[in-house]
Amino acid sequence: QKEVEQNSGPLSVPEGAIASLNCTYSDRGSQSFFWYRQYSGKSPELIMSIYSNGDKEDGRFTAQLNKASQYVSLLIRDSQPSDSATYLCAVDRDSNYQLIWGAGTKLIIKP
Amino acid sequence: DAEITQSPRHKITETGRQVTLACHQTWNHNNMFWYRQDLGHGLRLIHYSYGVQDTNKGEVSDGYSVSRSNTEDLPLTLESAASSQTSVYFCASSDPRDTYNEQFFGPGTRLTVL
Numbered sequence: 374q375k376e377v378e379q380n381s382g383p384l385s386v387p388e389g390a391i392a393s394l395n396c397t398y399s400d401r402g403s404q405s406f407f408w409y410r411q412y413s414g415k416s417p418e419l420i421m422s423i424y425s426n427g428d429k430e431d432g433r434f435t436a437q438l439n440k441a442s443q444y445v446s447l448l449i450r451d452s453q454p455s456d457s458a459t460y461l462c463a464v465d466r467d468s469n470y471q472l473i474w475g476a477g478t479k480l481i482i483k484p
Numbered sequence: 485d486a487e488i489t490q491s492p493r494h495k496i497t498e499t500g501r502q503v504t505l506a507c508h509q510t511w512n513h514n515n516m517f518w519y520r521q522d523l524g525h526g527l528r529l530i531h532y533s534y535g536v537q538d539t540n541k542g543e544v545s546d547g548y549s550v551s552r553s554n555t556e557d558l559p560l561t562l563e564s565a566a567s568s569q570t571s572v573y574f575c576a577s578s579d580p581r582d583t584y585n586e587q588f589f590g591p592g593t594r595l596t597v598l
Contacts, residue, residue, distance in 0.1 A: 418589070470534065474526050
């Protein structure tokens, strides 16, 4: 079992709709959870961090964390073509500074 | 503005040659990381450092080495390049004083080994 799992996609969403990206993790000691966006040919860019159970909103982005279910998600409201990218989920490794990475979900927003 | 840079951005080399990829950050972060990214594998940790003179092996360290002589730089050396090391390499850094352990990435180096 992979430590951080994401559906590889591609996930195709119409412009203006809500895109929902999901991630599960196996390390119950993890405390910090991240979503990175990576455009083709570019480096990962941090877009959301979440540390407590519940929802965290930042503009059109909402991160949701459920530690009991070991599940973190990212919602993108009013999806735009510029949101088309690969989204990487990362989870901190208990007791050190490393991150465990999912393989990413490719999101395509159709105009 | 603080930043993290990598050079070269693109490199083509031949099997058996030694190659060094540079990473320089002006964030004054103690933690630095080298990853490789290949289709189907996501980001895999090669080496990491938590400060000057500290280096550690990651999950895919065979054939790679790093050295940390100052806070700003963590060069990655491929001792004898192999075709299996064709990949995109990313350097990242984080601040150990940051409770949330966020990592920030350089622009990457695309390495081709022929």
